[in-house]
Amino acid sequence: MKRRSAIRLFTGIGVVALLLWSLDRLFPLPPAPLYSPIVLAQDGTVLHAYLNPTQKWRMKTELREITPVLRKAILEKEDRWFRWHYGVNPLALVQAAGRNLSGRGRTTGASTITMQVARLLEPKERTLLNKLLEMLRATQLEAHYSKDEILQLYLNLVPYGGNVEGVKSAALLYFQQTPDYLSLAQTVTLAIIPNRPRGLVLGRNNAAVLRERNRWLRRFGAAGLFPAQDVADALLEPLDVQRHPAPTLAPHLARRLVRQFPHQAIIRSSLQRSKQSKAEDLTRGYVRRLRELGISQAAVLVVNNRTRQVEAYVGSADFRDFAGQGQNDGVVAVRSPGSTLKPFLYALALDRGLVTPKLLLPDVPTNFQGYRPENFDKRCNGEVTLERALAYSLNIPAVRVLNQLGVPAFTEKLQQAGFQNVKRNRAQLGLSSILGGCGASLEELTGVYVTLANGGRYAPLRLASPPGPLSFREGEPRRRGSESSGSPSLQERASGGEALLSESAAFLVTDILSQLTRPDLPLGAASSMRLPKVAWKTGTSYGRRDAWSIGYNRQYTIGVWVGNFSGQGSPALTGADVATPLLFDLFNALAYNAPNDWFVPPAALDFRLVCAESGRVPGENCPNQVIDYFLPNVSTGQRCQHVREVLVSGDGSYTYCRACAPAAGFRRELYPNLLPEVAAYKEAQGLPYRRLPPHNPQCQRVRGGRELAPTITSPTANTEYVLNAREQQQLLLSCTTDNEVRQVHWYVNDQFLRTARATERVFFRPKPGPLKISCADDHGRNTDVLVTVTELE
Structure with a gap:
């Protein structure tokens, strides 16, 4: 039984x-309520807030923001037995029914906090049937959520008048603080308004709100809810509040993160509020002074090198500047990077053993398979060391090094460094990519300099911090029994990265970039002792449309772009003159009096003596020697050959090769062993140098190989030239030759044109159509190029 x-x-x-x-x-x-997306700073303060899809301010209150004071005040006022009932309080129902039937006391519905949540989630007309449905929903809520989560939902849904809902929205919009930073008086104020949101309107009925607040403070004090002294102090606190605008710091990053995480109510960014505010103020004030120069915008990125977290993100000088297209994000906009990639190129070349800091590079007009770059100031220097070429941002040496390294090797490394435009257009990129021919964003460029600051190791920049243990995914309340998954620490995630460069190459480039004189100080200024030491590089795009300045030290990397989002150039727009002052304003503001610990040479780096005339390992005739860094077992050990031994006739009028040298009557002399283009430059500029005498005219041997044949620098091979017939325009013929060459012979379509000196510029008027241009030197070596000429009437 x-x-x-x-x-x-x-x-x-x-x-x-x-x-x-x-x-x-x-x-x-x-469904869970639709929250207003908010973006937080690293310290948890709100940087930016948006209306929710229903155009309400409903910012999600996190569990950690529900302070014991707020919890006590709400439970004492709304539902003392909240912790003990299962959504419905039977005793309260009986008491309410008795009062309502007898007509004694205040009419009440005996709603618990859980029942109020059910009503706020599904607003309905107040009827007996709907009350019963509300009770069932309350029971259902208790089955699905914990008490803390139900209280959290209640505090996120309670009305505060107008389109303001939730205690966090009210705290921010009226007190400009999150709930966990409110005083006792402010907390009680927010606890009493939801029952009368239309009658107790902050900023409009402050006197009525003050009276009601003090009444409840006294009740709470009498009940022993809070210490008597705390209540007495709260009663003396004035209430002079008004509604403030929602926080709007970092609008560009906030918009970007909200789009990236569309279902997340609270997004924790990596920004530091004080740095962000300072960067925005400095950028806005600086661009205001540039407007008379036709420059309307700037963008700034500040990165912590140790963690790779972005601590300040300024997409434009003023987000609300519609005339200047201020809503565009200059941090991610793809622009021409100018010369800002040169440090990365030279570091790669150092790692390949192609160059060392003291190596001399030709800085003369050069034709690289049809591409003829020019320096920014239109001048050449003959030969310069690599460190000078980088420090002064010379274009021709950079293109020469890229030509030696190879464009594919360079663009492959850029792709590994996260350059998306390079990845998409890698097949079309050429030598011009080092001078701005490949599009890049401020974020990508700054990431490369963070790589230099981190010893050559690359990892993507971090815009958002890992979520805290009390945050819920996709803005929904967490179910009972759920646990937040652990995530690696910030230090663990920031360490490591992909090695794009060696630590030695990164140090050498940093050492060169840190030798530049700061533009914001006079030489030897005593005040510079407290200012941060910085390695920095500028860049200016073609047409002066973009000005860049990016700098770094051990702590920070800061990237600055200045220009116009319309793409309009300005004569004053250069990296050194326009972008660099803002860069150092930012460094001085963010890192003033910071520890000036600087980078130290890595153990893998060593130094050696090199010839001062070439930067190579000294040969037999190198009396002038200097110390230079090098990478052991990597850097080239090629011996210096800046001079060569030549057999000269007794009177010095001819040179001999080994085949035609007489048995006697000659002497051995040392002559400069210049590259043909360097010799041609010196000749054209009238610079004195010791030139070889002509070769023995009786020598019948054609000497040298194809590599010593003349190089035609004009016209450019496989190019179409359009000439104006009315202006009688002509075509220029020029070449570079070996040092011993005295004369060259020009041919057009295999017809002899004329003989000229090796360095002479020849002009002639061609006929329209395809042309074969040939140049033969006085040693019988020949070079051809094919071009097309079109004539306009």
């Missing part, structure tokens, strides 16, 4: 449980 009763009991329980489960599945809880 007992066994049969037990079976019936368990069967009944099972049927009821199945019925409840079926009802729960048939009538699921309403």
Whole structure:
């Protein structure tokens, strides 16, 4: 009999449980409320807030923001038995029914906090039937959520008048603080308004709100809820508040993160509020002074090198500047990077053993397979060391090094460094990519300099911090029994990275970039002792449309872009003159009096003596030697050959090769061993140098290989030239030759044109159509190029 009763009991329980489960599945809880997306700084303060999809300010209150004071005030006022009932308080229902039937006391519905949440989630007309449905929903809520989560939902949904909902929205819009930073008086103020949101409107009915607040403070004090002294102090606190605009710091990053995480109510960015505010103020004030120069915008990125977190992100000088297209994000906009990639190129060349800091590079007009770059100031320097070429941002040496390294090797490294435009257009990129021919963003460029600051190791920049343990995914309340998944620490995630460069190459480039004189100080200024030491590089795009300045030290990397989003150039727009002052304003503001610990040479780096005339390992004739860094087992050990031994006739009028040298009557002399283009430059500029005498005219041997043949620098091979017939325009013929060459012979379509000096510029008027231009030197070596000429009437 007992066994049969037990079976019936368990069967009944099972049927009821199945019925409840079926009802729960048939009538699921309403969806989670739509929150206002908010973006937080590293310290948890709100940087930027948006209206939710229903145009309400409903910012999500996190569990950690529900302080004990707020919890006590809400529970004491709204539902003392909240912790003990299961959504419905039977005793309160009986008491309310008695009062309502007898007509004594205030009419009440005996709503618990859980029942109020059910009503706020599904607003309905207040009827008896809807009250019963509200009770069922409350029970259902208790089955799905913990008490803390139900209280959190309540505090996120309570009305505060107008389109303001939730305690966090009210705290920010009226007190400009999050709930966990409010005083006792402010907390009680927010606790009492939801019952009368239309009558107690902050900023409009402050006197009424003050009276009601003090009344409840006294009640809480009498109940012993808070210490008597705290209540007395709160009663003396004035209430002079008004509604403030929602926070709007970092609008560009906030918009970017909200788009990236569309279902997340609270997004924790990597920004530091004080640095962000300072960067915005400095950028806005600086661009205001540039407007008379036709420059309307700037963008700034500040990165912590140790963590790779972005601590300040300024997409434009003024987000609300519609005339200047201020809503464009200059941090991600793809622009011409100018010369800002040169440090990365030279570091790669150092790692390949192609160059060292003291190596001399030709800085003369050069034709690189049809591409003829020019320096920014239109001048050449003959030969310069690599460190001078980088420090002064010379274009021709950079293109020469890229030509030696190879464009594919360079663009492959840029792709590994996260350059998306390079990845998409890598097949079309050429030598011009080092001078701005490949599009890049401020974020990508700054990431490369962070790589230099981190010893050549690359990792993407971090815009958002890892979520805290109390945050819920996609803005929904966490279910009972759920646990936040652990995530690696910030230090663990920031360490490591992909090695794009060696630590030695990164140090050498940093050492060169840090030798530049700061433009914001006079030489030897005593005040510079407290200012941060910085390695920095500028860049200016073609047409002066973009000005760049990017700098770094051990702590920070700061990238600055200045220009116009319309793409309009300005004569004053250069990296050195326009972008660099803002760069150092930012460094001085963010890192003033910071520890000036600087980079130290890595153990893998060594130094050696090199010839001062070439920067190579000294040969037999190198009396002038200097110390230079090098990478052991990597840097080239090629011996210096800046001079060569030549057999000269007794009177010095001819040179001999080994085949035609007489048995006697000659002497051995040392002559400069210049590259043909360097010799041609010196000749054209009238610069003195010791030139070889002509070769023995009686020598019948054609000497040298194809590599010593003349190089035609004009016209450019496989190019179409359009000439104006009315202006009688002509075509220029020029070449570079070996040092011994005195004369060259020009041919057009295999017809002799004329003989000229090796360095002479020849002009002639060609006929329209395809042309074969040939140049032969006085040693019988020949070079051809094919061009097309079109004539306009």
